[in-house]
Amino acid sequence: MTDETDHPSVARVRQALRDAGAATASIDGLLLLPDAVTTATAAADALGVQTGQIANSLVFDADGEPLLVLTSGAHRVDTDKVAALLGIGSLGRASKELVREATGQVIGGVAPVGHPAPLRTLVDTALAQFDVVWAAGGVARAVFPTTFDELVRVTGGTPADVV
Template identity: 70%
Template sequence: MPAQDHPKVQKVIAALREGGAAEEHVERMQVLPDVVTTAAAAAEALGVEVGAIANSLVFDADGDPLLVLTSGAHRVDTAKVAGLVGAAVVRRAKPDFVATATGQAIGGIAPVGHPAPLRTLVDRALEAYEEVWAAGGIAHAVFPTTFAELVAITDGTPADVA
């Protein structure tokens, strides 16, 4: 089965369309020849700055999933994020927690296409880029988008997360 036909990629494509993503972004979903599970690997494969990669990171915020779409150029400050969302503790989620919340595996988590909508913060640092790239539901699928589109399709909250 070609990777673009993978059920998880198809679910992300459907969610992008349902969420009102630009059709040109949906059509530019691409499957890279190699797995890209880090922002650096994705940036290298795409020929873009690492900051233009929208990392989809799932955190455990007092037991609830929290999706943070952050620029690949920096790390999330979990104490700062806890304050932003009113959580006592925000920590990186374990793989089984991530899989349950997203239906996807770490390294390929898309901003959309999850079993249920996730509370989402979108890193304001991504706004500096005309085009950003996000994962498409598997570790070697990516699609272009914009900061504004990420906020819209995820019903996310713009935030300074680093």
């Protein structure tokens, strides 16, 4: 197991949280778990929280443009519903190359912030029911605590019913 505390992706996430004025708990609370957690269930188990408290960062190909959807780990995104909501023709899973290009991070560790450029972002309104939600911190072992309101604010995202 390597120490990823200073991993460039983790550092970018911390800096983006600072720049966005995130709560100290979000910035200082970035944790490196003993093992990679690439699913909401694995992250919830490692943290001892409900799967719904995990804010999955999913990148979609929205008519050729990246779209970040932060959804509750308890949900599956309804791509037809989201496409209709956004008025686009097609919405599908992004390729690993598009994810890497858009976020600077790899699938399994994509954070809601710390990307090379702002991404159009939707935030699942189901996350609002939890006092604390957990999001990826730039690598598959890194997570941080936040809130629904803070996720919306720091990402510039739009609250949406995505299921």
